Amino acid sequence: MTYLVIVDTTSDNKIAKMQNYENRSEADAHVARVIGDYSNAFVIDNPPDYDVDYTTVDIAAKTITYDSAAYDSDKVMNNWKESMRRTDNGMPRYVEDILDTMSNKSSVPQITLDKLQAKKDLRATKP
16 A cells, blocks of 8 residues: 655645655654645545646545546647657658648659658547
């Protein structure tokens, strides 16, 4: 079992300071040390998996809520953005613009046209 000490929160109820412990007595001791400066510090027994950016703290209830849907959505978008960045290594975006303005692409190598189409296809899958 693990223990999470919520020491401080931000104005929008996100975790600002925290500490993980493997036993309850160490977690309680940490709260006792900081309670003078952080009056809302508390311990959560065996917290669920969480990412700090997607966790909301309820000080009154002494709980955290993890927004896994927002995390999953952001992860999908970030993966897509990373895929787009990787395609930029083979064909910078300004090259796409140049190729798109060309009325006659017969002198452009097929591999370049294939890269252009792959980028357009990937861009069309934007979440």
